[in-house]
Amino acid sequence: xxxxxxxxxxxxxxxxxxxxxxxxxxxxxxxxxxxxxxxxxxxxxxxxxxxxxxxxxxxxxxxxxxxxxxxxxxxxxxxxxxxxxxxxxxxxxxxxxxxxxxxxxxxxxxxxxxxxxxxxxxxxxxxxxxxxxxxxxxxxxxxxxxxxxxxxxxxxxxxxxxxxxxxxxxxxxxxxxxxxxxxxxxxxxxxxxxxxxxxxxxxxxxxxxxxxxxxxxxxxxxxxxxxxxxxxxxxxxxxxxxxxxxxxxxxxxxxxxxxxxxxxxxxxxxxxxxxxxxxxxxxxxxxxxxxxxxxxxxxxxxxxxxxxxxxxxxxxxxxxxxxxxxxxxxx
Ligand SMILES: Cc1cc2nc3c(=O)[nH]c(=O)nc-3n(C[C@H](O)[C@H](O)[C@H](O)COP(=O)(O)O)c2cc1C
Numbered sequence: 244x245x246x247x248x249x250x251x252x253x254x255x256x257x258x259x260x261x262x263x264x265x266x267x268x269x270x271x272x273x274x275x276x277x278x279x280x281x282x283x284x285x286x287x288x289x290x291x292x293x294x295x296x297x298x299x300x301x302x303x304x305x306x307x308x309x310x311x312x313x314x315x316x317x318x319x320x321x322x323x324x325x326x327x328x329x330x331x332x333x334x335x336x337x338x339x340x341x342x343x344x345x346x347x348x349x350x351x352x353x354x355x356x357x358x359x360x361x362x363x364x365x366x367x368x369x370x371x372x373x374x375x376x377x378x379x380x381x382x383x384x385x386x387x388x389x390x391x392x393x394x395x396x397x398x399x400x401x402x403x404x405x406x407x408x409x410x411x412x413x414x415x416x417x418x419x420x421x422x423x424x425x426x427x428x429x430x431x432x433x434x435x436x437x438x439x440x441x442x443x444x445x446x447x448x449x450x451x452x453x454x455x456x457x458x459x460x461x462x463x464x465x466x467x468x469x470x471x472x473x474x475x476x477x478x479x480x481x482x483x484x485x486x487x488x489x490x491x492x493x494x495x496x497x498x499x500x501x502x503x504x505x506x507x508x509x510x511x512x513x514x515x516x517x518x519x520x521x522x523x524x525x526x527x528x529x530x531x532x533x534x535x536x537x538x539x540x541x542x543x544x545x546x547x548x549x550x551x552x553x554x555x556x557x558x559x560x561x562x563x564x565x566x567x568x569x570x571x572x573x574x
Contacts, residue, residue, distance in 0.1 A: 245532040246539040251506045252409035252434035256283035263508035264349040278342040280521035289349040336368040351376040362402045373410040399431045411435030429480040437485045438469040460511035465489025477503020477548035493527025503548035
């Protein structure tokens with residue numbers, strides 16, 4: 244039997260498949276199924292700033308009797324009324340106690356006060372690690388990229404001072420140079436990078452001429468983005484690399500490992516194929532390793548990274564030009 248063990252953020256995982264933060268990891272029956280299906284670890288659904296703010300407004304409202312902001316928050320987020328941070332922390336604690344695989348908590352805050360307070364409180368639930376979800380979708384023409392990065396570095400440093408468990412950063416690919424920002428974060432004790440988070444984007448319904456907010460799962464080709472960045476980052480940063488987005492099959496996991504990832508996170512494939520599909524993916528990784536004569540992940544991890552690749556041009560712009568200058572680029 245192939246040895247699928249890996250380490251992520253210094254945590255030993257029995258295999259590289261982590262179930263990512265989502266509704267899937269916010270339900271007790273499902274997280275037990277995740278463990279049974281053989282996942283290496285799971286990331287609990289994020290605690291969001293909106294949940295934290297709603298609870299703060301509720302407290303204020305009790306003091307001031309009437310609070311317009313509270314009414315507004317409840318209208319925008321009606322389902323958050325009973326999902327405040329206290330409930331979330333209790334749930335994370337319960338989740339950690341219920342499974343024996345590593346459990347990572349996820350935080351998606353906005354204000355510095357929330358980042359620090361809840362990173363500490365999530366750590367106190369007993370989780371093995373934290374994932375900081377830097378969800379940045381700038382909408383201000385006057386905000387510079389440098390100011391976005393400076394703020395996120397400040398948050399990272401502040402959290403590093405208050406937590407003892409390892410923490411990762413899940414970030415978007417939309418920096419002018421994500422590699423440079425990752426290299427800056429890498430100097431701040433970040434133990435892992437999750438490549439990448441998904442930004443939910445509004446659409447427009449042309450029939451009603453209204454904005455709408457459809458929810459899309461990933462597409463099978465979306466894994467090419469994390470694949471490229473895993474390939475470029477392998478051997479360049481101290482933190483571990485966790486590829487995420489569009490990883491649907493065991494073959495996709497193998498691709499990420501060949502590029503240089505230490506592990507992967509999956510969500511959409513489990514919505515599409517069910518939780519038990521984790522064991523199919525694991526079986527497919529093992530079969531591939533057996534066919535290739537690999538005994539452990541380190542035998543091939545990073546083999547096709549930029550660092551180890553025989554072709555130095557593989558991750559370069561030249562590939563794109565070569566493709567487009569072909570007589571028929573679409574085959
Ligand atoms: C229903 C749903 C809920 C999600 N909730 C969270 C969340 O709470 N925190 C987070 O960081 N990502 C969340 N995500 C994003 C996933 O963790 C993951 O990054 C994304 O789905 C890409 O991975 P995939 O291609 O395997 O789906 C959610 C995704 C889905 C589909």
